[in-house]
Every structure is written in structure tokens, then in C-alpha cells.
Amino acid sequence: MIRRGTRRSPRGPERRPEGAKMAALSGRARGALWVALLALCGTVLALLAVVLARTYAPRSPSPAPELWARRSRQQRLEPTFSPQERRELKEALQGAIRMQTVSFSANDQNTTALAEFEPYIRKAFPAVFSAAFIKHEVIGEYSHLFTIQGSNAQLQPYMLLAHIDVVPASPDGWDVSDPFSAEERDGFIYGRGTLDNKNSVMGILHALEFLLRRNYRPHRSFYIGLGHDEEVGGRKGAMKIVAELESRGIQLSFVLDEGSFIFDGIVTGIEKPVASIGITEKGAITANFTVTSEPGHSSAPPKRTSIGILSEALAKLEQHPMPNLFGHGPEILMFEQLAPDFSFPLNVIMSNLWLFGPLVGRFLEQTPTTNALVRTTTAITMFHAGVKSNVIPPSANATVNFRIHSSQTVDEVLGIVDKTIDDKRVKIEMESAFDPLPVSPWDDQTFGVQVFRQTIQDVFPDVGSVAPGICVGNTDSRHFVNLTNAIYRFNPVIFKPEDLPRFHGLNERISIEGYEKQVQFIFQLIQNSDISQSTEPHANHEL
Numbered sequence: 001m002i003r004r005g006t007r008r009s010p011r012g013p014e015r016r017p018e019g020a021k022m023a024a025l026s027g028r029a030r031g032a033l034w035v036a037l038l039a040l041c042g043t044v045l046a047l048l049a050v051v052l053a054r055t056y057a058p059r060s061p062s063p064a065p066e067l068w069a070r071r072s073r074q075q076r077l078e079p080t081f082s083p084q085e086r087r088e089l090k091e092a093l094q095g096a097i098r099m100q101t102v103s104f105s106a107n108d109q110n111t112t113a114l115a116e117f118e119p120y121i122r123k124a125f126p127a128v129f130s131a132a133f134i135k136h137e138v139i140g141e142y143s144h145l146f147t148i149q150g151s152n153a154q155l156q157p158y159m160l161l162a163h164i165d166v167v168p169a170s171p172d173g174w175d176v177s178d179p180f181s182a183e184e185r186d187g188f189i190y191g192r193g194t195l196d197n198k199n200s201v202m203g204i205l206h207a208l209e210f211l212l213r214r215n216y217r218p219h220r221s222f223y224i225g226l227g228h229d230e231e232v233g234g235r236k237g238a239m240k241i242v243a244e245l246e247s248r249g250i251q252l253s254f255v256l257d258e259g260s261f262i263f264d265g266i267v268t269g270i271e272k273p274v275a276s277i278g279i280t281e282k283g284a285i286t287a288n289f290t291v292t293s294e295p296g297h298s299s300a301p302p303k304r305t306s307i308g309i310l311s312e313a314l315a316k317l318e319q320h321p322m323p324n325l326f327g328h329g330p331e332i333l334m335f336e337q338l339a340p341d342f343s344f345p346l347n348v349i350m351s352n353l354w355l356f357g358p359l360v361g362r363f364l365e366q367t368p369t370t371n372a373l374v375r376t377t378t379a380i381t382m383f384h385a386g387v388k389s390n391v392i393p394p395s396a397n398a399t400v401n402f403r404i405h406s407s408q409t410v411d412e413v414l415g416i417v418d419k420t421i422d423d424k425r426v427k428i429e430m431e432s433a434f435d436p437l438p439v440s441p442w443d444d445q446t447f448g449v450q451v452f453r454q455t456i457q458d459v460f461p462d463v464g465s466v467a468p469g470i471c472v473g474n475t476d477s478r479h480f481v482n483l484t485n486a487i488y489r490f491n492p493v494i495f496k497p498e499d500l501p502r503f504h505g506l507n508e509r510i511s512i513e514g515y516e517k518q519v520q521f522i523f524q525l526i527q528n529s530d531i532s533q534s535t536e537p538h539a540n541h542e543l
């Protein structure tokens with residue numbers, strides 16, 4: 001019988017009093033607990049040390065290359081324009097906007113307006129078209145290639161790209177009566193093409209015109225490429241310019257095209273404007289989805305019509321977005337480069353994406369613009385179906401535009417689409433598709449990067465940071481990959497949050513001041529590109 005109050009110890013007749021046992025047990029437990037606690041504290045402290053070390057590590061200042069410093073000021077033309085020149089700038093851009101160079105599809109463009117463009121620019125830029133060292137060629141009927149022969153043939157040429165065509169625009173929803181009026185309002189010029197991309201077309205030519213009027217002869221040769229079908233893929237314009245340059249064996253030190261901006265008030269946590277230079281661009285797929293079914297009288301409909309089946313398939317695509325791949329692509333370079341410019345605590349977070357990456361990725365999903373950085377995006381852009389209200393539709397057709405994250409491929413995306421829709425009745429055919437573009441070099445030894453940093457510093461002294469970025473859209477520059485590995489997408493225009501929806505959207509506009517700054521930037525860039533880069537065969541040229 002077991003005496004009350006005590007319990008037979010399984011370990012044998014000898015039993016210690018409860019309190020002593022508990023004390024021994026808790027002594028060991030306490031010891032283990034202390035060790036665990038110390039290990040945990042040590043780990044937390046080590047983590048904290050790493051986090052803080054990465055946050056406050058000294059950043060190598062990106063040098064404004066001493067080459068420019070050595071260059072005496074009187075040799076450089078200051079980017080200041082007279083009141084007459086500023087008026088001329090504005091009016092030339094307005095005239096270009098009024099020419100409705102609309103691309104509806106690859107085989108449907110306003111060729112009348114495109115044809116008018118040549119006489120228009122000949123009249124607007126007499127010095128460009130009369131300079132003995134400048135050759136102008138029409139490529140693919142409506143695109144333009146200018147070769148500006150520099151005085152020092154040793155220096156490898158670069159290329160400035162822009163496009164003449166624009167996407168359609170209907171007056172509905174615009175604050176001005178006509179999206180092609182180039183109406184001036186409150187210091188802005190309103191019109192389709194003011195940001196995308198006639199501001200670059202006219203800005204590049206006007207910067208060159210003003211340099212020539214000041215008897216400037218570039219040392220370094222360069223090309224100006226003006227495509228006329230960028231908005232529909234560039235097959236007849238940019239691709240033919242590339243073929244022409246390839247046939248001449250040309251290699252370029254860099255290409256500068258549209259594709260990113262100076263973001264002001266857009267990067268949460270960074271006060272000063274950020275110049276984001278696209279070092280790559282996403283891939284893209286334009287796919288057509290079709291469902292066919294027996295037509296018939298709508299009074300005796302089948303369970304599912306082609307419209308219902310296709311709609312469900314498309315809804316699945318929207319409800320199951322592609323995976324968040326933040327940190328798997330070059331977008332991480334942008335955040336790492338910008339990390340020290342973020343206010344606390346974002347500077348700690350951005351300096352430690354190894355730890356906070358998933359959190360930042362989730363945060364970036366919140367808005368369309370930043371969501372486009374972290375995943376392949378899916379946009380259902382066209383839907384055609386039905387012939388009459390009382391006829392069962394023989395077919396339903398939809399177009400979906402995917403922009404592929406740099407760490408995915410066309411095939412991977414198509415595999416995910418197939419799995420998501422999982423319906424054999426839905427047929428998919430590719431209209432166009434290409435993988436994400438290569439990542440261009442981004443370091444202080446890269447000539448193009450040096451030039452951009454210096455020129456941004458010259459013209460936009462308030463810009464706090466110059467960082468590599470991702471161009472979430474696509475540009476003509478993607479065709480130039482065989483002519484250079486240094487392709488950059490950047491329009492030197494201040495872009496605020498309210499400007500994002502204007503791109504291909506309503507009330508596209510550019511401030512007159514902003515356009516002048518863009519011309520100043522090109523004016524400076526051409527001069528800044530005239531130095532030889534340290535890795536180039538040394539050539540005789542004044543510095």
C-alpha cells in the first residue's frame with residue numbers, strides 16, 4: 001500500500017524529499033535556460049551588429065571623374081539659353097506634338113503624319129541639317145539616323161535614342177480639348193508624346209542645334225536614332241537602324257534611350273529626387289486567348305458559352321498573380337544602392353535585404369508601379385466576343401500582356417499560365433514574346449555611368465541619388481544588344497506621383513521648365529561624353 005503523501009519513486013527504495021529533487025531539476029533546467037538565453041542574446045546581438053554594420057558601412061562616394069575637373073570651364077559651353085531660344089524650344093516641341101504620329105498597330109500607323117516629320121525637323125533644325133560633319137539618313141521610310149562625326153575618331157561613339165510615334169489618345173478625360181493640341185496651361189504643355197517620347201526626339205535635336213549654333217564640334221562621334229514604330233515593337237524602325245549600323249561594323253560605348261526618370265516623391269522614405277537609370281528591362285509576352293463554341297439561338301443556351309469559359313480563365317490569371325520574386329533580380333541593386341539615402345528605419349531595412357527582403361517584397365506589391373518591380377505582371381488589355389444579343393457567341397478572344405520579371409523566362413511564364421488556367425478549351429497563341437534583357441554594367445568605371453552621373457550633377461544638383469533601376473516597360477533599345485552591352489533607359493525629366501498615370505494615359509504633359517532641363521541635360525551630356533574614358537586608348541584631345 002502506498003503511504004499517502006508520497007509516491008513510490010520508480011528509481012528504487014531510496015527517495016529524496018520533493019523539494020530537493022525539484023531544486024536539482026530546476027538547477028539543471030535553470031542552467032540550460034541560462035545557456036539558451038545567452039545563446040539567444042548572442043545571436044540577437046550578432047544579428048544587430050551585422051544589421052547596423054551594413055547600415056552604416058562607409059559608402060564609396062561615386063567620384064565625379066577627375067577628368068571633368070581637369071577640363072577648364074571656358075572650354076565648356078554653359079547650358080543657358082536665351083529667351084528667344086527658350087521660346088523656340090517650346091514652339092518646336094508643340095509643333096511636333098500637333099503631328100499625330102499615332103501607332104495603332106504594327107500595320108496601322110498615321111504615315112501621313114510620319115512623313116510630315118522630316119520636313120518639319122529640317123525646318124526646325126537648320127544647323128543640324130547643314131553641318132558638314134553630320135549625316136542624316138531616312139531608315140525604313142519614316143525613321144531617322146543622324147551620324148555626328150566627332151573630331152577625334154579614336155573615341156568610341158555612343159547613341160541617343162528616341163521615338164517619333166505615340167500611342168492613341170481620345171479627348172475624353174483630358175483637361176484640354178484635344179490631346180494633340182499641345183495646349184499650354186499653367187506652365188505645362190499638354191499632349192500625347194510630351195513624355196513619351198517627342199520630348200526626347202525634339203530635345204536631343206534642339207540640344208545639338210544649340211551646340212552647333214555655338215560653333216561646338218563634338219570630339220566623340222555619336223548617333224541619334226529616331227524610331228517611328230517603337231510603340232508597336234520597332235521592327236520597321238529601330239531594328240532597321242540596328243541592321244544598318246551592324247552592316248557598318250559599329251560598336252557603341254553606350255546607348256541612352258527612354259525608360260526611366262528622375263523620381264521625385266515616388267520612392268517612399270527618400271526625400272530628395274532619385275535619378276533611376278534603367279540597366280535592364282523586363283521581358284514581355286503578348287498572348288491571344290481564344291475559346292470557340294457552337295453558335296446558336298440564345299433562347300436555348302449551353303451551360304457555358306465561350307465568353308463565360310474565357311472570362312473564368314482570365315479571372316483565374318488575375319486572381320493568381322505570378323510569384324513575388326523580389327530579391328531574385330537586379331531590382332535589389334537599386335534598393336541596395338539607395339539604402340543609405342532612406343530615412344530611419346528604412347535605411348536599416350534596405351541595407352539588410354538579406355533579412356528584410358520578404359517584408360519589403362510584400363510592401364512593394366501594394367501599388368501597380370512597385371508591384372511591377374517584384375513580379376511578372378499580367379494585364380488583360382483586350383476582349384472581343386459576341387455577334388448579337390440573341391446569338392450564342394461562336395468565339396471569345398482576349399489579349400493579355402505580360403511583362404516578365406528579370407529572373408523568369410517566357411517559357412516559365414507560359415508554364416505557369418497553363419497551370420493556372422488548366423482548361424483545354426482555352427487556346428493560347430503568342431503574338432510576340434521575348435525574354436528579359438541583359439543587365440548593363442553599373443560601376444564607376446563604366447563610361448556611360450560616369451557620363452550620366454556627371455551630367456545629372458551638372459544639370460540636376462538637387463538630385464540626391466543616382467541609382468540603377470529596372471525599366472518595367474519595353475523600349476527600342478532592346479534591339480541594340482549586339483552593338484553594346486551598355487544600354488541605359490533614362491529620360492532626364494522630374495517625375496512625380498501624379499505623373500505615373502499620364503504615361504499612355506490621360507493628361508500627358510511636360511512642364512516647360514522640365515523640358516528646358518531635358519534639353520540642358522542633352523546639351524551637357526554631349527560635352528561630357530567628349531572626354532576619353534580611362535580605359536580607352538589615349539587620344540590627343542584637349543581636356
Ligand SMILES: N[C@@H](Cc1ccccc1)C(=O)O
Pocket residue numbers: 230231232233234284473474475476
Ligand atoms: N514601349 C511600349 C511598346 C513596346 C512594347 C513591347 C516591346 C517594345 C515596345 C511598351 O512598353 O508597351
Ligand SMILES: CCCCCC(=O)O
Pocket residue numbers: 196197230231258259260471472473474475503
Ligand atoms: C515606362 C517605360 C517606357 C515604355 C516605353 C513606351 O511605352 O514607349
Ligand SMILES: [Zn+2]
Pocket residue numbers: 167196231504
Ligand atoms: Zn509608350
Ligand SMILES: [Zn+2]
Pocket residue numbers: 163196197230258
Ligand atoms: Zn516610349
